[in-house]
Amino acid sequence: MSLSLANGSELYLHETASQTAGPYLHIGMMPAAAGIETRRRQPGNVLVQPATRGERIRIEGIVYDGAGAAVKDALIEIWQADADGCHAHPADRRCSDADPAFTGFGRAVSDFQSGLWHFETVKPGAVTGRQGRPMAPHVSVLVFARGINVALQTRLYFDDEAAANAADPVLGLIEIASRRDTLLARRSVQDGQVVYRFDIHLQGERETVFFDV
DSSP states (O other): EEETTEEEEEEEOHHHOOSSSOOSSSHOOGGGGTTTOOOOOOSSSSSOOOOOOSSSSEEEEEEEEEOOOOOOOOOOEEOOOOTTSOOHHHHHTTTTTOOOOOOEEEEEEETTTTOOOEEEEEOHHHHOOTTTEEEOEEEEEEETTTTTTSEEEEEEEEEEEEHHHHHTTTTTOOOOOOHHHEOOOEEEEEEEEEEOOOOOOSSSSSSOOOOOO
């Protein structure tokens, strides 16, 4: 690329190196996690209030790199419908009674020692697609981490929703069953709490399905 100067000469410009999201993304997106005090309210990993409708669940997991090592400075965002399948957003015109005690958006930082991240939320209801076709209960997930130029987007589905998952139009686009399995969170009960485990693999044989949107 060249730039014409006022004296008639040309200055040739070289492409600068690309920059990834990390390793300091927490300073801008979750300053409290980086030990920086701020008066600005930050999104957190607890999406529920006492009045929130629906089944309380915990979603947890670890982000792994291509070598199988835990990424201990990842940041995860989620966006989901409430227990009735409604999004708390004016663009969701199909739902006029979205749960006022549930925002549907959360942000979590992985533990700097173990790499574990988690959200306290509710299990979302089935969502009606743009053409009236139902989508299985799911959570939209964004992954930010060092070495990633653009956040990676994927979806979390629930392994105890077999019938709904089989009819889901997005899962149906993934022809290989083993690849669909990378989007399934596994249900368990721990100390009386429902926990869904969802590990994310950035590369390798078990690489999570990511979407180009």
